Amino acid sequence: MATGRRLFWLIPLLLLPVPIFLDQYRQYVANLILVYVPVGVGFNVVVGNLGQLAFSNVAFFGIGAYTSGILMLKLGLPWWLTVLPAGVMGGVAGAAASVPALRGVRLFYLAIMTLAFGELMRWVYIRWEPVTGGSFGMAVPEPSVLGWALNVESRKFYAFLVLVVVVIVLTDRLLRSRFGRAFVAIRGNEEAAAAMGIPTDRYILLGFAWGGFVVGIAGSMYAALVGHLSPASFDLTELILQFAIIMVGGLGSLVGSVLGAALLTAAPEFFRDLPGFEELLFALLIIVVILFLPRGLASLLARAHPVFDDRYFRE
Amino acid sequence: MLSFLPQLVVSGIASGMLYALMALSMTVGYRATTVVNFGHGDMLMLGAYASYVLVVGFGLPVGPAVVLAAALLFLVGVAAQRFLMQPIIGGPHLSLAMMALAVGYALRGLARIEWGNDVLKLPRAYPSGAFMFGSVVVTTDDLVISAAVLALLVALYVVFNMTAVGRVIQAVFQTQRGAALVGINVRAFHATMWGVAAALGAVGGVLMALIVPLTPDIGVATLVRGFAAMTLGGFGSLQGAVIGGLLLGIMEKLLGFYVSTVFIDITAYLVTILVLLIRPKGLFGQHATLRI
Numbered sequence: 001m002a003t004g005r006r007l008f009w010l011i012p013l014l015l016l017p018v019p020i021f022l023d024q025y026r027q028y029v030a031n032l033i034l035v036y037v038p039v040g041v042g043f044n045v046v047v048g049n050l051g052q053l054a055f056s057n058v059a060f061f062g063i064g065a066y067t068s069g070i071l072m073l074k075l076g077l078p079w080w081l082t083v084l085p086a087g088v089m090g091g092v093a094g095a096a097a098s099v100p101a102l103r104g105v106r107l108f109y110l111a112i113m114t115l116a117f118g119e120l121m122r123w124v125y126i127r128w129e130p131v132t133g134g135s136f137g138m139a140v141p142e143p144s145v146l147g148w149a150l151n152v153e154s155r156k157f158y159a160f161l162v163l164v165v166v167v168i169v170l171t172d173r174l175l176r177s178r179f180g181r182a183f184v185a186i187r188g189n190e191e192a193a194a195a196m197g198i199p200t201d202r203y204i205l206l207g208f209a210w211g212g213f214v215v216g217i218a219g220s221m222y223a224a225l226v227g228h229l230s231p232a233s234f235d236l237t238e239l240i241l242q243f244a245i246i247m248v249g250g251l252g253s254l255v256g257s258v259l260g261a262a263l264l265t266a267a268p269e270f271f272r273d274l275p276g277f278e279e280l281l282f283a284l285l286i287i288v289v290i291l292f293l294p295r296g297l298a299s300l301l302a303r304a305h306p307v308f309d310d311r312y313f314r315e
Numbered sequence: 316m317l318s319f320l321p322q323l324v325v326s327g328i329a330s331g332m333l334y335a336l337m338a339l340s341m342t343v344g345y346r347a348t349t350v351v352n353f354g355h356g357d358m359l360m361l362g363a364y365a366s367y368v369l370v371v372g373f374g375l376p377v378g379p380a381v382v383l384a385a386a387l388l389f390l391v392g393v394a395a396q397r398f399l400m401q402p403i404i405g406g407p408h409l410s411l412a413m414m415a416l417a418v419g420y421a422l423r424g425l426a427r428i429e430w431g432n433d434v435l436k437l438p439r440a441y442p443s444g445a446f447m448f449g450s451v452v453v454t455t456d457d458l459v460i461s462a463a464v465l466a467l468l469v470a471l472y473v474v475f476n477m478t479a480v481g482r483v484i485q486a487v488f489q490t491q492r493g494a495a496l497v498g499i500n501v502r503a504f505h506a507t508m509w510g511v512a513a514a515l516g517a518v519g520g521v522l523m524a525l526i527v528p529l530t531p532d533i534g535v536a537t538l539v540r541g542f543a544a545m546t547l548g549g550f551g552s553l554q555g556a557v558i559g560g561l562l563l564g565i566m567e568k569l570l571g572f573y574v575s576t577v578f579i580d581i582t583a584y585l586v587t588i589l590v591l592l593i594r595p596k597g598l599f600g601q602h603a604t605l606r607i
Binding site: 051100107108247274278281283294 | 418
């Protein structure tokens with residue numbers, strides 16, 4: 001099993017020559033997919049592994065993106081130095097979003113409150129005009145890594161690939177440790193987990209903070225990729241895309257997050273001039289998955305070969 | 316500054332009536348099924364569009380159009396519950412919430428495809444105007460909205476408290492298993508109440524479209540306000556939903572006037588977050604946390 005999993009390292013290696021075959025636009029779409037892998041990974045930790053109904057993922061994403069954008073534009077920092085602060089801000093927001101969960105505000109309350117948090121952040125982007133550029137948004141300077149300008153899409157691809165691999169490896173470690181097992185115990189039955197001596201509050205805080213951190217990093221990548229941040233990018237249509245990624249990919253599965261991001265991220269690009277289709281498509285996908293494939297596409301892969309089974313436990 | 320207070324309260328009550336109706340319809344659905352319908356705002360949106368199409372497209376008078384739209388939305392609500400929620404009703408709450416959310420998004424997507432981002436105006440069945448009561452201006456829209464919501468509230472109160480059907484509803488609200496034991500068809504009840512909630516939402520949508528431009532996103536903003544009203548009044552409480560809605564409507568106007576207009580947009584979010592942090596059970600709530 002462990003040797004089988006080592007084969008996963010082949011995936012980034014196989015991706016290395018990809019930019020040779022792609023034109024600028026397709027490369028941009030590929031980069032966008034890389035941005036959404038950590039979006040799915042972080043979201044899935046909170047919703048899939050921890051079992052918390054939190055709608056605040058778009059807020060973490062936006063906070064990460066704006067943190068990078070503001071640090072680059074206002075302080076003149078190079079992009080690579082803003083990645084970690086963006087993650088930290090996302091993590092802080094994640095920890096803050098978990099406070100209601102810690103206070104016993106669960107299930108639908110948490111959902112409502114985190115929904116309010118997400119919309120509140122969008123209001124902040126619009127109203128905090130001197131810093132965020134308001135409704136018109138903010139132009140993000142050209143990203144660079146150690147003086148190496150990421151001025152073509154293929155360079156961004158390699159920078160993102162490194163970040164994505166780091167995020168996935170760390171999240172995999174986390175989920176396979178006692179923390180990850182505690183997350184699943186909390187998802188299954190929080191009182192029972194607490195009765196077994198698991199400090200559930202601490203783990204919920206940690207899960208949210210890690211989710212926010214990872215998604216914050218994704219936000220930073222997004223800022224570097226699109227070069228322009230506007231509040232409209234972090235609205236409720238964005239939320240349904242992010243939900244679709246983890247639901248279609250597979251709740252509580254790292255493989256599922258990657259799969260969902262790879263398959264769905266490009267979809268909005270096809271529907272640019274067709275308002276409404278994106279919402280309809282993602283909604284229908286979620287409905288079909290809930291009814292017929294509750295554990296998402298990852299469960300099909302897991303059935304095909306055990307190496308893809310990353311549930312870390314038996315049900 | 317203080318002389319504006321009566322005016323602000325009166326205007327606040329009119330919009331508060333709408334939030335109250337929204338919160339009440341959501342509470343009816345929630346109490347019946349113990350599932351919060353995250354797609355409820357889009358039922359409201361669809362109801363408004365349905366009556367728009369009936370009036371503008373089919374030339375129906377506004378009154379019958381609204382009744383027909385409510386009936387249509389009743390069917391939509393029943394179908395959504397019966398074919399999409401019921402099959403997974405025993406599953407994780409996450410799936411239930413996601414299903415409701417997805418249904419809402421699907422409806423919103425359909426509306427956007429059909430009507431794009433056009434801003435439509437629902438024709439009024441009465442001349443728009445305003446009355447002066449002392450220094451307080453009351454628009455006919457305010458009056459129509461308040462009268463319609465009040466009539467619905469009275470009707471609901473009578474049905475819930477004074478009829479045999481109402482006793483059945485109260486029984487299921489209290490305990491589903493107990494209701495099933497005395498021979499109530501809880502499944503059919505679930506579907507019916509989702510239909511009722513959707514129909515109430517549809518009426519709310521029509522009223523909303525009198526004062527707010529009709530767009531596919533009209534329901535989402537109202538959904539958040541409905542949640543805020545429910546939370547403030549006490550989640551699951553019928554009278555709490557009404558009072559919470561009225562208070563929210565007034566607070567929006569007061570904050571918007573005395574503090575800053577930018578607060579109008581976020582009053583609902585602030586109310587939700589503050590109430591849940593400080594007093595999760597709200598004004599009239601029974602339980603501090605939801606146990607389902």
